[in-house]
Amino acid sequence: MSARKGQKRVLLQGNEAIVEGALAAGCRFFAGYPITPASEIAELLSMRLPLAGGTFIQMEDEIASIGAVIGASLAGVKSMTATSGPGFSLMQENLGFACMAEVPCVIVNVMRGGPSTGLPTNPSQGDVMQARWGTHGDHPVIVLSVSTVQDCFEITILAFNLSEKYRVPVIILSDAVVAHTREVFTFPHAREIQIVDRALPSMPPEWYIPYEDSPSGVPPMAPFGEGYRYHVTGLVHDVRGFPTQRPEEIKALINRLFRKITQGFHEIQKVQRFMLDDADVSVIAYGSVSRAARQAVKEARREGVRAGLLQLITLFPFPRSSVESVLKQCRGVVVPEMNVGQISREVKRVNRWECKVEKYNRVDGRLITPKQIRQLIFKLGT
């Protein structure tokens, strides 16, 4: 393994790597409530955050947890919480508030089987659509997925960076397999890590207009307590943050919330292409399932099938153009998921070509195996 001199190598769990990523990204506030299979994130941050000059609070429930996260972020501190399905359901209302008030925050959902309390110790990918549409109303949100320990570190940093840059909640979807897989992780040097901080106002407090539009659509964000007084509400508001019912102001706000994200598609929509250049059968996968898919693709290649893998890092905004190029090129695409079919709907939605889209679903609390995916590749490849 290529470890450069002086770099620390450790055996880390996915959950532990998320903690390392968050700290590296500058997260200094965590509020949460323990829940399997996400508890290690809170456990570790309860020790690490105070040492880094940050704050850890165990709240009375998940509703309060995300409330505290929003408050801390408004005060200018990079903040996060971590939970699993049942807790993520409780967070939906305040998640909408964060979208509306444009409060940067990172929410990790380590997916377990559902619905309800479901299967606490088993993996699932059942919360994909909830992550996109769980809170009510038209709202933009960024959803990222992780598949390895390395991912957990890097994508947590990416989540903070995107959240800060676009002033939008970013949801990281992990699952019980990724969370509890231990792998060797080599810490990168601090100078190799790129960190993005929210834009601060450059004008004096009396000139500050908190929700004023600009070419980027992302207004600078003043931390509370430094003299910039403004109003924050979940109601539709005008550029000064006060409730409005005027159609032109409503329209301008909602359109800006979406425009700031669509303008950033080029850097938000992340995928990983593997052996796709000459592929005629492909797998589109994300999270822990993409690890099974990668192995299946390698095995199918050895058997002479030109297989490839498109691994989705960003699930929403759905990386349409990357998916379309695969659909255009291949005669068959397999979408394996640990749910009854959520991303496969999106893939089918954007399929305008002759490509056959086959979904493969497993909902028994077990990870899909390479063999199961390989069989589907062969079926579509012959």
Add this chain to the structure above:
Amino acid sequence: MDKKGRRYEVVFSGSGGQGIILGAVVLAEACGIHDGKYVCQTQSYGPESRGGFSRADVVISDRPIDYPMATEPDLLLAMNQTSCDRYHPELKADGLLVVDASLVSQIPAGRTVAIPFTEIAREQFGTEMVANMVSLGAVVQLTRLVSPSKLRAALTARAPQHTADLNRAALNAGIRAAKKIDVACLENLGAPEEEDV
């Protein structure tokens, strides 16, 4: 690992509270951190904190690992009868089964090593708690997955300071017990034919 770059899969299994996962973590740390191999350690368990089932997989390879779990284990360690019955069918045809002879009485046919880990732990160290380290020592001695010195280094780094001596002694007891067994002599007989009986 006989062939270079080959994927080697180990499954540790037993009941919650037997230290199954810790054994797997120490092995993964020895191979991954101290020996520079690629490793993936995963686990599955029931919602109970004691009792219930517990299983931990370690995949070791010279190349990056895609699928993180064992699909056809090369070695299965069964620390009780339930896990032996439950996971034995997954074992590779020429895979090695290692059972705790103190707790597994019905042993399936095939390449099997039976060592009374729990008994050794109780009699030599006065506590069953270190049976996992006795079994880990034996597994490493039988497979030569990593050198005993690297295993000991990983254990020292992972186990709490005040238990270091006890754990190291338990590991050595497992290595000693396994030295008496020659794995090469274990033939894969498969299921006996009717006329052989």
